[in-house]
Amino acid sequence: MAALKAVLASQVPNLDQVTEVASPIGQGFELANKQQQQLPRKPKFLVIGHRGNGMNKLQSPDPRMSAIKENSILSFNAASRFPLDYIEFDVQVTKDGCPVIFHDDFIIARHNGNVVEKRITELCLAEFLEYGPQRDCEKSGKSLLRRSKDGNLMEWNVKADDAFCTLQETFQLVPPALGFNIELKFDDYIAYPQQHLLRALNSVLQVVFEYAQDRRIIFSSFHPDAAQLVRQLQNTYPVYFLTNGGSEIYEDVRRNSLEEALKLSLECGLQGIVSEAKAVFRNPMLVQKIKDSNLSLLTYGSLNNVKEAVYMQHVMGVDGVIVDFVEEICEAVCDLISHSSICDEGLAQCTGRLAGTRPQFSEKEIAFLFRLIPELIQL
Secondary structure, eight states: OHHHHHHHTTTTTOGGGOOOOOOSTTSSSOOOHHHHTTOOSSOOOEEEEETTTOOOOTTOSOGGGGSBOTTSHHHHHHHTTSOOSEEEEEEEEOTTSOEEEOOSSEEEEEETTEEEEEEGGGSOHHHHTTBSSOSSTTOOOBOEEEEOTTSOEEEOOOSBOOOOOBHHHHHHHSOTTSEEEEEEOOOTTOOOOHHHHHHHHHHHHHHHHHHOTTOOEEEEESOHHHHHHHHHHOSSSOEEEEEOTTSSOOSSGGGSOHHHHHHHHHHHTOOEEEEEHHHHHHOTHHHHHHHHTTOEEEEESGGGGSHHHHHHHHHHTOOEEEESOHHHHHHHHHHHTTTSTTSOHHHHHHHTOOTTOOOOOOHHHHHHHHHHHHHHHTO
C-alpha cells in the first residue's frame, strides 16, 4: 500500500492536478473512416455495463444482482437508459456456427428430475434457444439452473426475465449509439487448436462486419491466442487482453499477472488491457507503465461497484470501469469526476446536481479511502 499512497496521496484532494486520460477509442490502432468520425471530442472516463445492466449473482442478498437477466436484450436496453459508453457481453459460437450471448461454459437444466449440463459450443442454435423464457408465449422453455463459484446449484430466477439472444439480434435490437465490448469467450481449461479458434472468430467477425455499421466496438478475451488472432484478422476495431492479474494461476503463464498482460499486449500489437481491479490496486506503479506503452487500461470486478474505488482508479490513470451497478456508478462518476464529459446536462438536471461541482475530501475521508481499498482487495 505504500506504493499506492505514493501515487495518490498528493492527487486525491485536488482534481485540477489530474491528467486527463485518453479514451481507448482512438488509441494505438487503425480505424475505418466511419470509426474515426465517432471519436469523442475530448477524453472520457468510460463506464461500461457488465453483461448489460449488471451480472446475475443469485446467491447475493443484494436484489440488484438478480433484477434483470444478464446478457439479454432486456438488460442491454435497460442499461442504455443511462449515460454509458459501452455494454460488455460474452459471445460463444454454437455447434452450427452461430454467435450467441452467454457467459458460462455450460448451460444447466433439470430434465425428468435429473440435472443435465451441456456445453454451449456443443449445442446447435435451436437447442440453445430452447432454454429459459421463450419469445413465443405459447411455448415453454427448459427451466434454468446455475452453478455458483462454490459449486452450489441454484434456480436461475430473476425479477425481470428474458429470452436468450444471438449476436445478430443484439446489433439489431439495441440502440446503435451504445458501444459494444464483445468478450470472445472460451473455456479457461481447454487447449484449443488454432483452427477451432479461427472458426469461432470468423463466425463472430462475419456478424460484426455485417451489422455493426457505425457502432463503436471493442473486442476482448482472456484467451491469449484468441486475442492475438482477432487482432490479425481485422484492424478496424481495438482488441484488449483480459486478465485477472494473478487471482487464479493457469498453465499458460501469459494469463498469470498484469506484467504478463502488458508483455503480451505489446508483442501482439493489442490496443489495451482489461484487468481485475484488485490487480491494479496491488500494482499501482504498472498503471503509468501501461499508459507510457500507449495502451489503454480498463478494469472489471466487484470493486468497481464501490464509487470510492472507481474514483481512485480515475486518479491513478485508469481509462474506464466495467460495472454491475450501472445507475449508481454512472451517477457517482458524474459527481466525482465532473470535469469529464460523461456527465451530460440531462443527467445533471435529473439528479439536481451541478455539473461543475468538484468533490471535497477532508483528510479524515482521504485516510478512510486508503484504509478501505486494502480491505476490499482481500474480498
